[in-house]
Amino acid sequence: MADIDEEALRREVDAALGHGGQQQQGPQTFQPEPGSHIKHVIGVISGKGGVGKSLVTGAIATSLRRDGRKVAIMDADITGPSIPKMFGMSGKHALARDEKLVPIESDGGIKVMSTNLVLENETDPVLWRGPMLMGALRQFFEETRWGDIDYLLVDMPPGTGDVALTVFQSLPIEGVVIVSSPQDLVQMVVGKALNMAAMMEVPVIGLVENLSWLPCPNCGERVEPFGPSKLQETAAHFGIAALDQLPIDPRIARSCDEGNFEQVLPEGFVAKAVEQIEAHEQVA
Numbered sequence: 001m002a003d004i005d006e007e008a009l010r011r012e013v014d015a016a017l018g019h020g021g022q023q024q025q026g027p028q029t030f031q032p033e034p035g036s037h038i039k040h041v042i043g044v045i046s047g048k049g050g051v052g053k054s055l056v057t058g059a060i061a062t063s064l065r066r067d068g069r070k071v072a073i074m075d076a077d078i079t080g081p082s083i084p085k086m087f088g089m090s091g092k093h094a095l096a097r098d099e100k101l102v103p104i105e106s107d108g109g110i111k112v113m114s115t116n117l118v119l120e121n122e123t124d125p126v127l128w129r130g131p132m133l134m135g136a137l138r139q140f141f142e143e144t145r146w147g148d149i150d151y152l153l154v155d156m157p158p159g160t161g162d163v164a165l166t167v168f169q170s171l172p173i174e175g176v177v178i179v180s181s182p183q184d185l186v187q188m189v190v191g192k193a194l195n196m197a198a199m200m201e202v203p204v205i206g207l208v209e210n211l212s213w214l215p216c217p218n219c220g221e222r223v224e225p226f227g228p229s230k231l232q233e234t235a236a237h238f239g240i241a242a243l244d245q246l247p248i249d250p251r252i253a254r255s256c257d258e259g260n261f262e263q264v265l266p267e268g269f270v271a272k273a274v275e276q277i278e279a280h281e282q283v284a
Helices: 006-017 053-066 130-142 162-170 186-199 231-238 250-258 271-283
Strands: 037-045 071-075 095-097 100-102 111-113 148-155 175-180 204-215 242-247
Touching: 037 053, 037 162, 037 186, 053 071, 053 148, 053 175, 053 204, 053 242, 053 250, 053 271, 071 130, 130 162, 162 186, 175 186, 175 271, 186 204, 186 231, 204 231, 204 271, 231 242, 242 271
Parallel strands: 037 148, 037 175, 071 111, 071 148, 175 204, 204 242
Antiparallel strands: 095 100
16 A cells, blocks of 8 residues: 555645634634525434444435435534445535535435545545644535525534534534444443533434344344344433334445445335424424
8 A cells, every 4th residue: 555645635635625824722603604594403423433323314314305305414524424425426526616615416416515525535534633623514514505405414423522522512403313223332322422412402302223133034034133122222211212223234235335325225214213303393
């Protein structure tokens, strides 16, 4: 593998996002640029990585779009972005117009802004420290021409680090969907995400359990490779809504790699999450 010129890569990304000068410190409240109107901002979070948070984000966005909503995704998983590939945007680049970034629109009409859309190559690592990460978040929200949006889904990084904290502090998040898997210590992992939301005074819309089951290829019986579901138990323990139990589906996994996620996603895949989000809209 060729050596990576880290300093050159930093300069490239700085130029793409317009970074430079003194970075402001401390929490700030981000506002959309004057030409954009975003009605609802919903975060999708997880206590750890590897549970399919981006898949759930994409599924909720696709389902809302199928319902006729104007939908966008802000990929706040800055150092591990996967949304563009899911939506067939590999190799595409967001451009600037009148000093504002213009998001890429998927075939289904979902607008996306992500780090991978400003890098020259999507496989380049993002070697940024905290202030640069915060600057990217700010530009993705308030210096991007989102237009009129009913729902902006924010795909947050896993865990409870700086980027997640900035999203909670600086974006007008109305509620969050927590994504988990049916593995040991799931209550501890969900608890971390839940407690962070509580500390930031952000309502929890509910809990989605991914990787919950799969149909046996021989008999069709439901198989639980990670053990019995803990969705109801965990949701009851924390007093939050139990939403969808999502299967392990090779077709969906393949569609994320092939970029036709919108076309392959089954109807009703995250029906309970979407229903709860739309119900939350009525009381937000």
